[in-house]
Amino acid sequence: MGAQVITITSGKGGVGKTTAVANLAVALAADGQKVVCVDGDIGLRNLDVVMGLENRIVYDVVDVIEGRCRLRQAMIRDKRLPELYLIPAAQTRDKSAVSPSDMVRLCDELRGEVDWVIIDSPAGIERGFKNAIAPADRVIVLTNPEVSAVRDADRVIGILEAEEKGSPGLIINRLNPAMVRRHDMLSAEDVLDLLAVRLLGVVPEDENVIVATNRGVPVALDGKSRAGQAFRNIARRLKGEDVPFLDLDDQGTLWQKLSRLTGRKSS
Amino acid sequence: MRFFERRPSSAKSAKDRLQLVLIHDRTDLTPAVLDALKDDLLTAISRHVEIDPSSVRIEVAHEGRSQRLVADIPLRSVTRRRTG
Ligand SMILES: Nc1ncnc2c1ncn2[C@@H]1O[C@H](COP(=O)(O)OP(=O)(O)O)[C@@H](O)[C@H]1O
Ligand SMILES: [Mg+2]
Numbered sequence: 001m002g003a004q005v006i007t008i009t010s011g012k013g014g015v016g017k018t019t020a021v022a023n024l025a026v027a028l029a030a031d032g033q034k035v036v037c038v039d040g041d042i043g044l045r046n047l048d049v050v051m052g053l054e055n056r057i058v059y060d061v062v063d064v065i066e067g068r069c070r071l072r073q074a075m076i077r078d079k080r081l082p083e084l085y086l087i088p089a090a091q092t093r094d095k096s097a098v099s100p101s102d103m104v105r106l107c108d109e110l111r112g113e114v115d116w117v118i119i120d121s122p123a124g125i126e127r128g129f130k131n132a133i134a135p136a137d138r139v140i141v142l143t144n145p146e147v148s149a150v151r152d153a154d155r156v157i158g159i160l161e162a163e164e165k166g167s168p169g170l171i172i173n174r175l176n177p178a179m180v181r182r183h184d185m186l187s188a189e190d191v192l193d194l195l196a197v198r199l200l201g202v203v204p205e206d207e208n209v210i211v212a213t214n215r216g217v218p219v220a221l222d223g224k225s226r227a228g229q230a231f232r233n234i235a236r237r238l239k240g241e242d243v244p245f246l247d248l249d250d251q252g253t254l255w256q257k258l259s260r261l262t263g264r265k266s267s
Numbered sequence: 268m269r270f271f272e273r274r275p276s277s278a279k280s281a282k283d284r285l286q287l288v289l290i291h292d293r294t295d296l297t298p299a300v301l302d303a304l305k306d307d308l309l310t311a312i313s314r315h316v317e318i319d320p321s322s323v324r325i326e327v328a329h330e331g332r333s334q335r336l337v338a339d340i341p342l343r344s345v346t347r348r349r350t351g
Contacts, residue, residue: 147281154289157332167332183276190282194289196331 002111006118006238007040007136008171011152013123015144016173019209020231021120022050023220027235029084030221034114036075038106039089040132041122042098048088052216053078062090065102071109080221083114095127100134107135116238125159133160139168140200145175145186154195169200171234176205177248188248201234203227204248290327294334301327308338317343 008017008024018041025037038061039047048054059074064087078084090097103119110117121132133139139160143153153170160168172188179185186194188202206227212219219228220235226246233243275283291297296304305325312318324339 147285150285151288151292155292158293161332180278183278186278186281186285190278194282194285 003034003036003114003117004238005107005111005135005137006116006140007121007132007138008118008140008142009121009129009132009156010123010142010149011125011156012143012149015142015149016203017123017142018046018050018120019213019218020140020142020171020173020203021047021118022218023228023231024235024238025084025116025118026051026078026081026218027220027232028116028118028238029078029081030232031235031239032082033116033239034083035116035118036085036087036110036114037118037120038087038110040103040119040128042089042093042095042128042131043091044122045089045091047086047120048076049216050213051078051086051218053086053088054216057088060088060090061106062093062097064106065098071106071113080217085114095122095131098131100131103131104135125156129156133163133165136165139165140171141168141195141197142171142173143191143195144173145180145188145191150186150191150194157195157197167197170195170197171200171203173203174205175202175248199245200237201230202245202248203230203234204246290329290334293332294327296327301325312340319343 008021010017021037025035029035037047039045041047042062048057053076056076059069061074063069064071064074074087075085076088078086107117117135119132119136122128141153141156141160143149157168160166170192172191175188176185180187188199192199204226206219206225208222208225209219209227212222212225219225220231222228226248230246233246236243305323308325309318309320309323318340322341326337327334328337329335
């Protein structure tokens with residue numbers, strides 16, 4: 001049985017694709033799955049730092065494609081988990097160094113090695129995006145509950161349908177429940193209504209994501225973080241488990257409620 | 268008084284604006300093209316039957332991710348037939 005190849009894309013940049021790839025990979029690997037993630041953002045390598053593996057890079061994805069190393073040599077093992085690997089992007093090349101068929105060939109080789117291949121797509125709808133979606137069995141579109149991100153997500157979903165990649169799954173990232181309650185942010189239902197695709201999960205805005213990224217330890221490894229919990233749940237849904245959606249409308253501790261009533265910022 | 272009228276929430280504005288913009292993105296129908304199309308349709312239909320242009324509604328409806336152009340054109344009940 002071969003691996004499932006999953007690509008995470010978004011249209012708009014900075015919405016959390018790289019964060020999601022790192023966290024889903026870590027969550028699946030922590031669940032005993034063999035996972036390799038591939039940084040598809042050639043020239044803007046980032047998945048390595050988000051995963052905390054930047055000091056261990058020798059070869060990159062373009063080295064594999066151009067035959068300068070064997071596939072195994074470019075797979076950096078994440079020592080925190082039994083079977084998690086990263087194939088980094090090339091930093092000094094551009095997207096034209098890779099073609100969609102190169103990516104298909106690379107992933108076909110990976111299919112025999114692991115259970116999951118997770119590809120981090122660059123922003124946009126051009127070459128890098130085409131490269132990233134070419135080998136995908138399933139595509140995940142990630143968006144934020146904001147007008148520009150939702151609009152770009154809709155464009156990408158349209159392109160995926162036109163390219164017969166099927167209807168993608170949706171992750172809504174950085175949802176702020178307090179703002180949704182105040183009707184100052186699109187709710188998950190609003191976004192779903194607009195995009196009309198299947199929801200895979202909602203990840204709340206969470207400071208722990210930034211703290212975790214500072215340290216190079218994906219937040220899914222932090223048992224207490226809500227974003228980490230959301231990513232772990234999405235990973236289980238990818239495996240086909242039926243996991244109920246998190247109640248993000250939790251009003252917080254009594255202290256936080258009181259601070260909100262008195263208009264004070266809660267810590 | 269207008270002064271006391273409540274503004275819609277910003278989330279509502281976002282959803283309403285997105286709803287329109289996504290229809291245009293998906294179909295390549297800008298509001299201007301839609302207006303031109305409406306005018307042409309009205310002219311064509313008026314050549315055959317009498318209609319009241321102000322009661323005509325032509326809009327893009329959507330169901331899931333697919334859109335349809337829906338025209339609602341009430342016909343006037345008249346005994347006189349137009350010839351021109
Ligand atoms: N759920 C979240 N809560 C808070 N910050 C987030 C969340 N998801 C992502 N971020 C932050 O948003 C920024 C962009 O994320 P990144 O994953 O690099 O986006 P992309 O790969 O789509 O460009 C980063 O600083 C990241 O730490
Ligand atoms: Mg990125």
